[in-house]
Amino acid sequence: MNWTDDRLDNLNSRMDERFDHVDERFDRVDERFRQVDQRFEQVNQRFDQVDQRFEQVDQRFDRVEADVRGLRGETDRGFSQLRGEMNERFDRLDARFDAMQRTLFLAAAGVIAALIGTQL
16 A cells, blocks of 8 residues: 555545534434424414414403493493483472572562552
8 A cells, every 4th residue: 555545545534534523413403403393383382372362362352342332331321311310300490490480570579569559
């Protein structure tokens, strides 16, 4: 064997070592990709859970909206009833003021008639 053959053998040996090292690194990269894939699967599962929670939130909002509509109806009926009661009481109060006004008018007319009667 000559010197060049030794050098080529040495180079070949070193190249094999380097490629073995590169293969090991690629194996580590492949393992990391597997881990990343697993993590993405976990993320997908979490998104599925989030989607389910959003569906539950939507259902709850639908119930809240129905409750608000029911309360709005009850409030409208309550205000309508209150308005009716207030109008009834104002009507009675107006009737009392009218009666009081007639009484005061008759009393004033009586006083005026008495004053006129005493002047004659």
